[in-house]
Each structure stands twice: as C-alpha cells, then as structure tokens.
Amino acid sequence: MKTQVTIKDIAKALNISPSTVSRALKDHPDISQKTKDAVNKIAAELDYHPNTIAQSLRKSRSNTIGVVVPELVHHFFASVISGIEDIAYKAGYRVVICQTNEDVTREKINISALISSRVDGVLCSMTKETKEYSHFKSIQNRNIPLIFFDRICNEIKADSVVVQDYEGAYEAVEHLIEQGCKRIAHFKGPDSLLITRQRLNGYYDAMRESHLQIDEDLIIQADDRESARKAIYDLVKSEEPMPDGIFCVNDNVAVGAMMQLREMGINVPREVKIVGFEDDTTFTRLTDPQISSVFQPAFEMGQRATEMFLDELKRKEAHPEKILEPKTPRIEVLKTKVVVRGSSNEQVAQQERARRNYLENV
Amino acid sequence: MKTQVTIKDIAKALNISPSTVSRALKDHPDISQKTKDAVNKIAAELDYHPNTIAQSLRKSRSNTIGVVVPELVHHFFASVISGIEDIAYKAGYRVVICQTNEDVTREKINISALISSRVDGVLCSMTKETKEYSHFKSIQNRNIPLIFFDRICNEIKADSVVVQDYEGAYEAVEHLIEQGCKRIAHFKGPDSLLITRQRLNGYYDAMRESHLQIDEDLIIQADDRESARKAIYDLVKSEEPMPDGIFCVNDNVAVGAMMQLREMGINVPREVKIVGFEDDTTFTRLTDPQISSVFQPAFEMGQRATEMFLDELKRKEAHPEKILEPKTPRIEVLKTKVVVRGSSNEQVAQQERARRNYLENV
DNA sequence: TTGTATGCGTTATCAG
DNA sequence: CTGATAACGCATACAA
Numbered sequence: 001m002k003t004q005v006t007i008k009d010i011a012k013a014l015n016i017s018p019s020t021v022s023r024a025l026k027d028h029p030d031i032s033q034k035t036k037d038a039v040n041k042i043a044a045e046l047d048y049h050p051n052t053i054a055q056s057l058r059k060s061r062s063n064t065i066g067v068v069v070p071e072l073v074h075h076f077f078a079s080v081i082s083g084i085e086d087i088a089y090k091a092g093y094r095v096v097i098c099q100t101n102e103d104v105t106r107e108k109i110n111i112s113a114l115i116s117s118r119v120d121g122v123l124c125s126m127t128k129e130t131k132e133y134s135h136f137k138s139i140q141n142r143n144i145p146l147i148f149f150d151r152i153c154n155e156i157k158a159d160s161v162v163v164q165d166y167e168g169a170y171e172a173v174e175h176l177i178e179q180g181c182k183r184i185a186h187f188k189g190p191d192s193l194l195i196t197r198q199r200l201n202g203y204y205d206a207m208r209e210s211h212l213q214i215d216e217d218l219i220i221q222a223d224d225r226e227s228a229r230k231a232i233y234d235l236v237k238s239e240e241p242m243p244d245g246i247f248c249v250n251d252n253v254a255v256g257a258m259m260q261l262r263e264m265g266i267n268v269p270r271e272v273k274i275v276g277f278e279d280d281t282t283f284t285r286l287t288d289p290q291i292s293s294v295f296q297p298a299f300e301m302g303q304r305a306t307e308m309f310l311d312e313l314k315r316k317e318a319h320p321e322k323i324l325e326p327k328t329p330r331i332e333v334l335k336t337k338v339v340v341r342g343s344s345n346e347q348v349a350q351q352e353r354a355r356r357n358y359l360e361n362v
Numbered sequence: 363m364k365t366q367v368t369i370k371d372i373a374k375a376l377n378i379s380p381s382t383v384s385r386a387l388k389d390h391p392d393i394s395q396k397t398k399d400a401v402n403k404i405a406a407e408l409d410y411h412p413n414t415i416a417q418s419l420r421k422s423r424s425n426t427i428g429v430v431v432p433e434l435v436h437h438f439f440a441s442v443i444s445g446i447e448d449i450a451y452k453a454g455y456r457v458v459i460c461q462t463n464e465d466v467t468r469e470k471i472n473i474s475a476l477i478s479s480r481v482d483g484v485l486c487s488m489t490k491e492t493k494e495y496s497h498f499k500s501i502q503n504r505n506i507p508l509i510f511f512d513r514i515c516n517e518i519k520a521d522s523v524v525v526q527d528y529e530g531a532y533e534a535v536e537h538l539i540e541q542g543c544k545r546i547a548h549f550k551g552p553d554s555l556l557i558t559r560q561r562l563n564g565y566y567d568a569m570r571e572s573h574l575q576i577d578e579d580l581i582i583q584a585d586d587r588e589s590a591r592k593a594i595y596d597l598v599k600s601e602e603p604m605p606d607g608i609f610c611v612n613d614n615v616a617v618g619a620m621m622q623l624r625e626m627g628i629n630v631p632r633e634v635k636i637v638g639f640e641d642d643t644t645f646t647r648l649t650d651p652q653i654s655s656v657f658q659p660a661f662e663m664g665q666r667a668t669e670m671f672l673d674e675l676k677r678k679e680a681h682p683e684k685i686l687e688p689k690t691p692r693i694e695v696l697k698t699k700v701v702v703r704g705s706s707n708e709q710v711a712q713q714e715r716a717r718r719n720y721l722e723n724v
Numbered sequence: 725t726t727g728t729a730t731g732c733g734t735t736a737t738c739a740g
Numbered sequence: 741c742t743g744a745t746a747a748c749g750c751a752t753a754c755a756a
Contacts (some may be wrong), residue, residue, distance in 0.1 A: 019727065117414045257650075369734065419733080420736085421734085
C-alpha cells in the first residue's frame, strides 16, 4: 500500500490520463459513465483520498473557517463552536479552532497562522487584553471576511453577533428590584470588553430608572469564582452595609459569590439575592438554591456568526474585482431572557427545596 | 494592498529571484545579511504571510495534528485538548479539532477529511458506538501515526494513553466499602468502551475482594444525568432494598444520582454514599454535599498523547523506507486518585456543612 | 469523450 | 552568494 495515493496512480492503473480521472471523480458531465465507474472502483480499491492541500492551492480557497476563542473549557464557547460547526459543515466548510487563553500574543500568532493557512474567513471572540487591532486589520486587508461574536471589537468595522447584553442586564437588575432589593451590587467584567460595559450600563440604567442610589463601591471587578469570593469577603468585612442583591457578569461569578456568602453565614436569597449571566444549566441548576441567570443562546450565536460569514463571502464574490469595498457593519443582536430560580426569589427557593425534600409515595 | 502577497511580489520589488527571497526568509546561511534585511523589510511592509498550503504541498507534510473527540462541551475533552495544544505548539504543530457528537458516521467523515488534509498524525477518542474500525486502518495504512486516548481501541494496534480506570474504580469501591457500604451499585457506561469495562472490572474485583455479594440488578447502564435520575427512580420504586453506595462511571452521573436521591428524600451520604469519576471540580465542589470522585489528569493525558505522537513520528522518520513496520503498541497509564468529599463520608460532609455555616468573627 | 499543457506558491537541486 | 528549474497534486482552458 502506498503512503500517498494520487490521481496519477488511478490514471496509470486504468491507462487513462490524470485529467480524466480528476473529472471522473467529481462526476463531470463530459465523462462517460463507464469511465466514471472504473475510476471510482479503483479509487475505492486504493483507498484514494483527494489531497485537499493540492486542491486548496489550485483553487486558492481552503474551504476552511478559522475560529478564535479565549478558552474551550468555557462551556459557553464550546457551545458556540458547536453552532458554528453545525452551519459550517452543511455549507461544506471545515472549522479550525484556536485558543488564545486570554493572551493577546497568542491571539496574534493564531490569526497570523490562520492567514498563512489561507482560511476563507475568521470568526473571533477577543481576548480580555486586546487593545491593539492591527492583526484584525491584517485579515481585512486581505479581503477575508471577519466576523466577531460575543466579545466584539468596536474599533474595527466588522459584522458581529452579540446577545442583548444591555437589555439582559437591565432586566436582571429590574428583576432584583422587583424582589425588593434596594442596595444592589454589580460584579463586573474587565472594562476592555464591550459586553461587560454594556452589562454595566444596563445595571446603571435599571438602577436610575427606579431611582435607586448607585454606590460606586458596589461596582466591583470580579469575573471568576475566586475573585467573586474575595469580593464577597471584602464586602462582609467592610463597615458599609451589605448589598441585598448582586448582579453578576457571568454564572461562574454567581457561583463563587454564592459559595462564599454561604460560608460566611449569609443566606441566599433571603439576605442577598443573586442573578448570573449566561445560564449554563450544568451549573445553575446544580446549586442550592439554584441560580437565576440571564439566558444567552450560545449555539445560535455560533450559527448566526457562520451565516454572516457566508453572506459576507457571497457579497465579496459578487464583486470579485473591487477589493475592500467598505460597508457599514451589521450587528446582530440575539435575545436574552431572565430565568428566575431560587437565588433571587424566596418562594422559588422554597419550591426548589420542597421538591428536593419531597418523598414520593407513588 | 494585494489580497494575496507571495514570494514573487517581494522578489519583484527587490529585483531578485524568488528562490533568494525564499532562502532569505528562512535565514539560510548562504544569503547575505544585506539581502536578508531588505527582504524582511519588504515582507513586513507588504504584510507577507507565507502560504502554508503551498509549503505543505511542497514538503508533503502539513505540520498539523488531527484530534477527534466526541464532544467539546465535555470539560474533560476540552482539558485534554489544552494539553495537546500545549505540546503541539511547542513542537511547531497546529491542531485541528473534530467533534463526532458520538456519531460513527461523523467519525468516519472527520477522519476521512483529516486524511485528505494530510495531517501528520491523528489523536483520537472513539465514539460510544464505534464497532467497526476500517477508518482507523485507513490512517495506519498511510503510515500516519495514530494515537488513542481515553476511549481507546483494543482491536487496533496503536499506541494509547489511558488513566488507571481499573485501579481508580477498584479504589473508589474499596473506599465505599471502608465507609461501611455493603450493598453497592454501579452506574456503568456503554459496554462498547474499554474504559467502562475496566471500571466495571474494578468494581467487580473490589466487591469480590471484600466478599461482598454482587447483585447484577445493581449494575445499571447510566452515563448521563438523566439516565442516572431514572436509574435512581427505578431503584427507589423497586421491591428490592436500596443500595447504600453507588460508584458512578463519571461525574455527571454522580450529579444526576445525587439530585434525584435528594428529590426523593434520601440523604447523601447518610443513606447512600456516592463516588464519581473524573473529578471535574467545576461540578464536584459545587454541590451539597460535595462529590467524591476519582481524579483523572486530563491535561496531562493530552500532553502524553501528543508526546507519543512525536515519538512515533521520529520512529517512522528514522526508517523512511520501511512502511508499516509493526510494533507492539505502547499503552501509557496515568495515575488516578480518589478524592474524598462529603458525598461518601458523613464526617467530611459535616465539615463541609460546618464550613459553609461558619460565621466568621475576626 | 478524452488528453495535453499550465499554473497555484513554495522550496530543493543544480548551476553559475 | 544568487538564479533558473522542476516538482508537490490537482483542476481547468484548450486542443483533439
């Protein structure tokens, strides 16, 4: 068995020319059925696999989409990727995934590698640290469609998909207010990310709308479990009165806050009510009380981003000569929804507890 | 700005030949420093990115490793992939990830695509449903190194990395026995997977070793949350006495079991003790009580699999002529460790609870 | 209906 | 030190 079976091998075996084999393999109408059958038979026998590298070089398109995400271990990004693959595979595209681990250098290296491998498009969710955008320009300068999702980039003119970060946050805080919270804290993400600024704005506006006083000391940067625990610890230790509600920038923060509150003897939801963001049910339904959260459609986000790529590609192919025709970027906004669970509502918490302690009798 | 900048463009700009440019770019000793500087300057100006597709075709190696996993949303596989990337990138390899979604057809398609894109190696964790192995043979027939990890394939002669599935299971059950359990159930995975058979064997042997009676009705197939809930439900409803311990094939099953037990008014760990497998701390430390589990070094598994690939590659390159020299497959076994938490020990559960309810008074 | 020639971008070989 | 040439595997314009 040869290590590398090529079109030539099939051609030799049948005493025909490589071009005929090439055409036969892709069912070209010019080729006789007899030849096609013979070619396919030999191809199967030799376990021929077309060399995509050669095909890509020849056609100067790789049929590949590059995806850049911070970390795969985040359930959110893993779900987005599933959505991307869903659409991409159906459209005949392969997906190459790159992780940045929140490191800008890694982001640049990855994007450079994607350009080198001549991907047909790039779908990207930025690092927390990204403040310089030349690598994104580099993509666009080559006329490669670039789509941002979730962690989008305001400084680059590119299509993007986000969720209703502002609205979701607004409604989450509104919900806390409806539950009777007066002194509401926000555990926010890094200021560099638009999504966290949007969520912060939603918080501000909901507070203002209800004429609640905004205490800047209650707006605390905390975007993982550990920093959330520390934030709670500091709040409890401080002279100031405790908040009675916390809107967290993501579910992990909500988890950390809840764990720490519990360890420090503070009851959720009675004393402090909590709402997260994302609604990763592998977490939010696991705790006691369960965690209220703003649901984000991750899978759908991946699908939409990929569809936007396909649209953009079509647009570019429609004008093959014109390079870099500018366009006002389209921002697709996906719906969020506040899911109320025990962490923000005593009655619901009671119900959860009741359900948990319900001894079935047939 | 050109869409595609090539070596020729640089050559033209400097009035030198493409081959000189090629050599200058890779710092070939024959080329004068002056030329190198000039070339690099223009390359930077034009934002030249070497075409990896052309390079791959030319050198008939893609510097790419293909990775095939069931699902990215499983924290375990996401961690393994991080380990793979860690070693791969350092060795100058890119990583292409494919998801099968537990679908054999998808597995075959993905592997076919990887062969077509001429990956230099394949790291694979099989589907639950894989019972036919021609696609793996197809890889090996091309002399492409194939390494299995976690869900390995006994029927194919290939290097592989696993954890101490048998020992981990044995110790988990032994631990339950030490906690006083007499009637221990096992929620097992699909029989098609070697890992789940190994874990089952560990269960069997630990039970026999302690002269405990094995009730086949207590060995139940359940490998996700929902099936675990159903299994618990059925056990509670049955005429038979409840088990007092359950060894679960993974953490998700442990979570499902615990939730259902709680809802049905059965106390963990007092009435039923539980141990999971994997120790995904994003779960196991979240519940009340926390979940005891057999720790699996996922990141390390990825690292080792990649190192095995590199070794195998070296071996094959040392004998470039001989194709398919057979070799007794090497199976690397990584250490597991039982992590005891509240779900399997009342004292620990007390401590967790105490810690949770401890009102600090510093 | 099939064959021939050419080129995609790069690099190794050989020549100068 | 540099240049010309061929080849990697495939697809297509053109020829027959």
